[in-house]
Amino acid sequence: MLDKRVLGNEGLSVSKIGLGCMGMSQFYGETNDEESIATLHRAVELGVTYFDSAENYGPFLNEKLLGKAFRGIREKIQIGTKFGFIFQNGKVTGVNSRPEHIRKVVDESLKRLDTDYIDILYQHRVDPNVPIEDVIGEMGNLVKEGKVLYLGLCEAGENTIRRAHAIHPLSVIQSEYSLWERNLDDVIRPLLKQLNIGLITFCPLGRGFLTGTVKKAEDYTTSDFRSLDPRFKNENFDSNLSITHRVMELSSEIGITPSQLCLAWILTQGKNIVPIPGTKRRKYLEENIKAAEVILDESIQQELGNLLNNLSVAGPRYEEKMMSLIDR
Incomplete structure (x- = not known):
């Protein structure tokens, strides 16, 4: 068990590796609800307690999937979900964190998740049109x-975090962080x-790269997010393979998989960090969870740190429109 x-500050306690659930419903090719639910159940068996979702994933489909999967075992798990976007015809067209909108979204998320409480509620992206004090006030x-139960922000910058935390204690910040993405x-x-705020890290495997x-x-097909990822395109892809090759060499020397090496390194970065590798398949889940057992010696930690x-990493982590939503 994990x-x-x-x-x-608020006593939130979660498994040291969580599960990102986005890809079960969107962005990473064809979906398979039967295998996704089997993966969610297997995660609970392995000791995973934290499962990360959002109204945006689907949209709305992922919360429904989790609600169905966790019916009858809700007390064993913790769900994080997010608000903050405007949707038209199933696509994001803007951001909205007005207090009345937050309340509406949370009530709808509770219904989809088939629960009467959300463990961690996040603002998905900072809304420049609504003071963060008003946002956190309503979340509080x-x-x-x-x-x-607990509050968090996604991809928030220093000023936003300080102002929010002064209104109501934040338990976690969620952001991308990995061996090749050190922006934090x-x-x-x-x-x-x-x-004393925790860190939930998504894309700890560089979207699989x-x-x-x-x-x-x-x-990739157009249904896969990676078809738009700048780091996967043309000469960027070829250049970035040098990082992957070094990760593969080091993992082979230790006798573990590249994903286990990446996750084990993140776990060495602090006791307040929890990675949430995403997968919709049991075999990858089981591989990822074993990273919690890996002990990296100081020389490997130092090489990975350096x-x-x-x-060098070629290309930004998002295309221009998505990068503009990051509060840093």
Whole structure:
């Protein structure tokens, strides 16, 4: 069974590896609800307690999937979900974190999840048109009402985090972080340590790039997010393979898989960090969970920490429109 980690000031305790559920319903090719539900059930058997969703995943389909899968075992697991987008014809057309919209979305999420409370509620992306104080004020009201237990923000910057935390304690920040994406190191991670806020890290395997099992962007169908990923395109793909090859070499030397190496490294970065690798298949889930048993010696940790000193990452992590939504 997985050990747990305590995140934040409010006593939130989750499994040291969680499960990102987005790909079960969107963005990573064809879906298979039967296998996804089997994967969710297997995760519970292996000791995973934290499952990450959002109204945006589907949209709406992923929350329904989790509600169906966890019926009757809700007390064994923790669900994080997110609000903050406007949808038209199933596509995101903008952001909306007005207090009345937050309340509406949370009530709808509760119905889809078939539950009367959400363990962690996140603002999915910062809304520049609504003061964060108003956003957190309403989220705090939902905590008082028992509809939400803990609060978090996704991809928030230093100023936003400080202002939000002053209104109501944040338990977690969620952001992309991995061996090849270190954008949090200079400012955000020291800030979270100072304020005693946990960190949930998505895409810890670089959307699969670091595992050595991916293809170029043009080889994916349009239903797969990676067809638009700048790091998977053309010469960026070829350049970034040098990072993957080094990860594969090191993992082979230790006798573990590349994904296990990537996850084990993240777990060495602090007791307040929990990665949530996404998968919709049991075999990859089981492989990922075994990373919690890996012990990396200091020399390997140092080499991985210095990986980007010698190898550079080609391309931004999102295309321009999505990058514009990140509060940093």
